[in-house]
Each structure stands twice: as C-alpha cells, then as structure tokens.
Amino acid sequence: MxxxxxxxxxxxxxxxxxxxxxxxxxxxxxxxxxxxxxxxxxxxxxxxxxxxxxxxxxxxxxxxxxxxxxxxxxxxxxxxxxxxxxxxxxxxxxxxxxxxxxxxxxxxxxxxxxxxxxxxxxxxxxxxxxxxxxxxxxxxxxxxxxxxxxxxxxxxxxxxxxxxxxxxxxxxxxxxxxNRDVPGFIVNRVLARLMNTSCVLVTHGATTIESIDSALKYRLGFPMGAFELADYSGIDVFYLVFQAMKERGFMMHECPLFEEKYKRGELGIKTGLGFYKYPEAGKYHRAVISTEAGTNVDLAMLVSSAINEAIWLVREGVSEPRDIDRATKLGLGYPQGILEIGNKIGMQKIMNALNSLRELTSWDEYEPDSLLQEIVLSGAKLT
Ligand SMILES: NC(=O)c1ccc[n+]([C@@H]2O[C@H](COP(=O)([O-])OP(=O)(O)OC[C@H]3O[C@@H](n4cnc5c(N)ncnc54)[C@H](O)[C@@H]3O)[C@@H](O)[C@H]2O)c1
Known part of the structure; x- marks a missing residue:
C-alpha cells in the first residue's frame, strides 16, 4: 500500500x-x-x-x-x-x-x-x-x-x-x-471534564493539587494525576485543545488555574515549572506525590463529570459504552473504563456529586445527564 x-x-x-x-x-x-x-x-x-x-x-x-x-x-x-x-x-x-x-x-x-x-x-x-x-x-x-x-x-x-x-x-x-465528529471526540472530552473538575475542587478550597493527583494515581490506579499529566504533556497543549473544543460548542467554564499557568509560560516539565517544580527544564522527572495525600478526596466528586460526559456520548449515539470504556483504558491508561468506574462507585453517588458540583459552581455542565437520571431511577447498567 x-x-x-x-x-x-x-x-x-x-x-x-x-x-x-x-x-x-x-x-x-x-x-x-x-x-x-x-x-x-x-x-x-x-x-x-x-x-x-x-x-x-x-x-x-x-x-x-x-x-x-x-x-x-x-x-x-x-x-x-x-x-x-x-x-x-x-x-x-x-x-x-x-x-x-x-x-x-x-x-x-x-x-x-x-x-x-x-x-x-x-x-x-x-x-x-x-x-x-x-x-x-x-x-x-x-x-x-x-x-x-x-x-x-x-x-x-x-x-x-x-x-x-x-x-x-x-x-x-x-x-x-x-460515530459523530463532536469536538474532542471521546478521550479529550472525558479528559477535559476530569481536568477541569480537578481544578474546580482545588480552587474552591476543597483539596490540593497533590491530593487530587494522589487520589487519581493511588486510589483509582490512573497512570498519572490530572496535574501531573498536564505538566508532562504541556499545560499549553491541553489549554489550546480545550479552547478549540469550547470554540466549537463544548460547554465548559474555564477553571482559572490552567489559563494562569499558560499565560505565565509555566507549562510543565518543558519549562521546569508547571503545577509542580522540576530540577531541570525539558528533562523528564517524576513529580513527587505522596500516597497518603489523596486519602480524603471524594472520588465521586472527582470523576463524576467525566462519567456524566461518557453517558452523554452514549445518549447522543456518539459511541457505544464498550468503546468508550476501551478508549479511556487505551487512550488514557485507566485500569478500568470510565463507565466501569462509575458503576463501581455507584451512579447514585455520581449523580449526587454532580448536584453538589452544580451547587458549588452554578455551572450547567454539572447538570446530571437525563440518561444518568434514568439509570439511577431504574437501577440499569450501561454495558
Ligand atoms: N501532539 C499531539 O499530542 C497530538 C495528538 C493527537 C493529535 N494531534 C493533532 O495532530 C496534528 C499535528 O500535530 P503535531 O503535534 O504533530 O504538530 P507539529 O507542529 O509537531 O507538526 C506539524 C508539522 O506540519 C508541518 N507543516 C506545516 N504546514 C505544512 C504544510 N502546508 N504542508 C506540509 N507540512 C506542513 C510543520 O512544518 C510541522 O513539521 C494536529 O492536528 C494536532 O491537533 C496532536
């Protein structure tokens, strides 16, 4: 060929x-x-x-x-x-x-x-x-x-x-x-929600950057925390992709941390400073994240918007639950798919967490998807 x-x-x-x-x-x-x-x-x-x-x-x-x-x-x-x-x-x-x-x-x-x-x-x-x-x-x-x-x-x-x-x-x-070319497709939409909510929880004083990353790594088994990943790939890369998605109709209020870092040129490992500090710019160095820091983080709050996004993708016919789970495992290295994580935590808890985030921010993107509400009412599982 x-x-x-x-x-x-x-x-x-x-x-x-x-x-x-x-x-x-x-x-x-x-x-x-x-x-x-x-x-x-x-x-x-x-x-x-x-x-x-x-x-x-x-x-x-x-x-x-x-x-x-x-x-x-x-x-x-x-x-x-x-x-x-x-x-x-x-x-x-x-x-x-x-x-x-x-x-x-x-x-x-x-x-x-x-x-x-x-x-x-x-x-x-x-x-x-x-x-x-x-x-x-x-x-x-x-x-x-x-x-x-x-x-x-x-x-x-x-x-x-x-x-x-x-x-x-x-x-x-x-x-x-x-099946439909929605901005960010599957992986970047799910990731955008996770990153923005991580940021919201920090800026509203509920937790710290290290606690979020610790919970994601050590309690959920993700390969990197949200802020660690941003530093690793470049805060500018995520900031610009999320901006482009927003310009094309992806509804997401900006949590200020990413924009501040982007404007200051503190882009992560490549500049030696991002959400963490690195000994040498451009040289890979693992951020220091303690295993205990994330013990008290509310996991349902942390992942709820990513799960809500995945459910939206299913309801809109963009992709199948199985494919969304495969995409989040293969594209993001999660040990379980994002919907599997939702089922494990319990969709009722996910819905409650979304309602709390909505109260905290007044942002519409935290409104539980109608399919999530149905799932909670019927007790059905997305497979
Ligand atoms: N970098 C990532 O992590 C990543 C991941 C997935 C998708 N993408 C997408 O892949 C695409 C490329 O991204 P990238 O990171 O490889 O960019 P890049 O800047 O590393 O590479 C782009 C290349 O295209 C060349 N180019 C510019 N104008 C050209 C032209 N008229 N004809 C031929 N070549 C031209 C540039 O000289 C450059 O070498 C983008 O659409 C990006 O959104 C990037």
Missing amino acids: KVAVIGSGTMGHGIAQLAAMAGCDVSINDVSEELLNRAVERIRWSLSKMNEGGKLKENADSIMSRIRVNVSLNDVLNGVSVMFEAVPETLDLKLRLFRVADELAPHDSLLATNTSSIPITEIAEVVQQPERVIGMHFFNPPQLMPLVEIVRGKKTSDNYVNKAVDISKQFGKEAVLV
Missing part, C-alpha cells in the same frame, strides 16, 4: 513510522528539506530504541528503505491509497491541504486527518467526494499508544470507515468508532 503523510512533526513522523513498519511505501511531505531530514532522524532513533527493546519484526534498515521524503505535494500524493494529514491544528491550513489532496490523490484514496478538534464534516466540505474523508486520531506518541479514534464526518461512507479500521489493525492499533 502506498501511503502519504503530510506534516512530519510530533504526530506525522510517528504515523509514517507505523506505516513503514506495517510494510507500506511511505512518502512524507513537509514545508522544508530540513524538517523532513529531522523527521527521518527521529524515525531512525525510534526504530533503534524499538530494536533494542526487541520490538521490531524486521531490521530497521529495511523499514527505513520504504520511507521517502519530498517537499512536493504533487509527488507525494501521486498514486497513494491513503493520505494521513498531520499539519498544525489550523482550520485554513487543513482546508487548503484537503483541497489540493482532492485534486492530486487518486479519487478512491482515503483522506484521513489527525485533527484533535476540528470537525471532520467541515474538512470534508472542501472535497468532491466527502465520503472518503475521515478522522484517524492517533495519540502521542503514535508508535507506542495503542488507540486510534476513527471519527466519521456526516458524509463518511461505511466503506471508508471499514478501510480505516483495517489500516489501524494493520498498524497494530485498536480502533474505537466515533
């Missing part, structure tokens, strides 16, 4: 590597030779690490031999079966690119975007055959993260959805279907 990857940055170089590892002939495009050479070096480095860990089925040189780079879009898109677009999250840029891809790529090729927040339907509008435009939302780093959210636009056809699922499998990934 001939594959084109447009944009060779954080996500693009990783997707190109996955495609080459799966046996595809890959052409990568970017705006300069220098950036393309850098991407090739990053892929070479990643392959050598995978080789050291015994994770390669083939030697790195033969994988590399399937990768070409080219600044000409015309050459890169010629004769491809699939295009992966991984350019920055700017609507104009993506639209411009899809218009060109529509002209240059074969008419039956799949046109996939890795966008985190732009509706697929909006991108598909500039293409003659919108049925072939789809979201294939890989997670960072694509080489290691097992999940791909397959996002349908209004006009994406079943045929291309199936093709995207097959490709994900070929790349060794687990696909989760997102």
Whole structure:
C-alpha cells in the first residue's frame, strides 16, 4: 500500500513510522528539506530504541528503505491509497491541504486527518467526494499508544470507515468508532471534564493539587494525576485543545488555574515549572506525590463529570459504552473504563456529586445527564 503523510512533526513522523513498519511505501511531505531530514532522524532513533527493546519484526534498515521524503505535494500524493494529514491544528491550513489532496490523490484514496478538534464534516466540505474523508486520531506518541479514534464526518461512507479500521489493525492499533465528529471526540472530552473538575475542587478550597493527583494515581490506579499529566504533556497543549473544543460548542467554564499557568509560560516539565517544580527544564522527572495525600478526596466528586460526559456520548449515539470504556483504558491508561468506574462507585453517588458540583459552581455542565437520571431511577447498567 502506498501511503502519504503530510506534516512530519510530533504526530506525522510517528504515523509514517507505523506505516513503514506495517510494510507500506511511505512518502512524507513537509514545508522544508530540513524538517523532513529531522523527521527521518527521529524515525531512525525510534526504530533503534524499538530494536533494542526487541520490538521490531524486521531490521530497521529495511523499514527505513520504504520511507521517502519530498517537499512536493504533487509527488507525494501521486498514486497513494491513503493520505494521513498531520499539519498544525489550523482550520485554513487543513482546508487548503484537503483541497489540493482532492485534486492530486487518486479519487478512491482515503483522506484521513489527525485533527484533535476540528470537525471532520467541515474538512470534508472542501472535497468532491466527502465520503472518503475521515478522522484517524492517533495519540502521542503514535508508535507506542495503542488507540486510534476513527471519527466519521456526516458524509463518511461505511466503506471508508471499514478501510480505516483495517489500516489501524494493520498498524497494530485498536480502533474505537466515533460515530459523530463532536469536538474532542471521546478521550479529550472525558479528559477535559476530569481536568477541569480537578481544578474546580482545588480552587474552591476543597483539596490540593497533590491530593487530587494522589487520589487519581493511588486510589483509582490512573497512570498519572490530572496535574501531573498536564505538566508532562504541556499545560499549553491541553489549554489550546480545550479552547478549540469550547470554540466549537463544548460547554465548559474555564477553571482559572490552567489559563494562569499558560499565560505565565509555566507549562510543565518543558519549562521546569508547571503545577509542580522540576530540577531541570525539558528533562523528564517524576513529580513527587505522596500516597497518603489523596486519602480524603471524594472520588465521586472527582470523576463524576467525566462519567456524566461518557453517558452523554452514549445518549447522543456518539459511541457505544464498550468503546468508550476501551478508549479511556487505551487512550488514557485507566485500569478500568470510565463507565466501569462509575458503576463501581455507584451512579447514585455520581449523580449526587454532580448536584453538589452544580451547587458549588452554578455551572450547567454539572447538570446530571437525563440518561444518568434514568439509570439511577431504574437501577440499569450501561454495558
Ligand atoms: N501532539 C499531539 O499530542 C497530538 C495528538 C493527537 C493529535 N494531534 C493533532 O495532530 C496534528 C499535528 O500535530 P503535531 O503535534 O504533530 O504538530 P507539529 O507542529 O509537531 O507538526 C506539524 C508539522 O506540519 C508541518 N507543516 C506545516 N504546514 C505544512 C504544510 N502546508 N504542508 C506540509 N507540512 C506542513 C510543520 O512544518 C510541522 O513539521 C494536529 O492536528 C494536532 O491537533 C496532536
């Protein structure tokens, strides 16, 4: 299979590597030779690490031999079966690119975007055959993260959805279907709620940053606390994705902590200071979080809005409960899916917690979803 990857940055170089590892002939495009050479070096480095860990089925040189780079879009898109677009999250840029891809790529090729927040339907509008435009939302780093959210636009056809699922499998990934291109899809919506509520509990004086992170890590078994994760990935990354989701109708009042940090340039590990302080900017260092600090945190309050969001996704037909649980396990590393966590805590407690958060903030997003209310009344379980 001939594959084109447009944009060779954080996500693009990783997707190109996955495609080459799966046996595809890959052409990568970017705006300069220098950036393309850098991407090739990053892929070479990643392959050598995978080789050291015994994770390669083939030697790195033969994988590399399937990768070409080219600044000409015309050459890169010629004769491809699939295009992966991984350019920055700017609507104009993506639209411009899809218009060109529509002209240059074969008419039956799949046109996939890795966008985190732009509706697929909006991108598909500039293409003659919108049925072939789809979201294939890989997670960072694509080489290691097992999940791909397959996002349908209004006009994406079943045929291309199936093709995207097959490709994900070929790349060794687990696909989760997102039937409507709601801002943030599944994982970022659930995460946005968890992070914002973590922040609300701190700013309303109910608890501390360390207590929240401790409860999430040591009582719920999450790989990182909410603030620790923000520092790790970059507070700017989350702040900007959540802003983009809000601009597209995701209802979330801003809890000020993230914005303050973003405006001060205290972005986490990369700047040496975020919600925690690190000995050296840019160098990974685990935040110090005590196991006891989270003992008194109310878990139902902490996760209730994330569970309410997952229930909204089910009621709106965006995804199935099983897929939402798979997405939160695979995309966020939770030991149980977010709905499974809700069932374990008890949906009545989740609803009570939402009502308390609503009283505390007067924010409508804490209103218990009508499906949650039904579940509580009937005692039914979402499976
Ligand atoms: N970084 C993440 O954690 C992450 C996770 C999931 C999805 N995404 C999404 O993936 C996409 C790419 O994000 P990223 O983090 O890889 O960005 P990035 O900035 O690391 O890389 C983008 C690359 O695109 C190149 N580019 C810019 N204009 C171009 C053009 N006209 N033609 C070809 N290449 C061009 C840039 O030079 C750069 O190399 C975005 O839509 C983002 O929302 C990012």
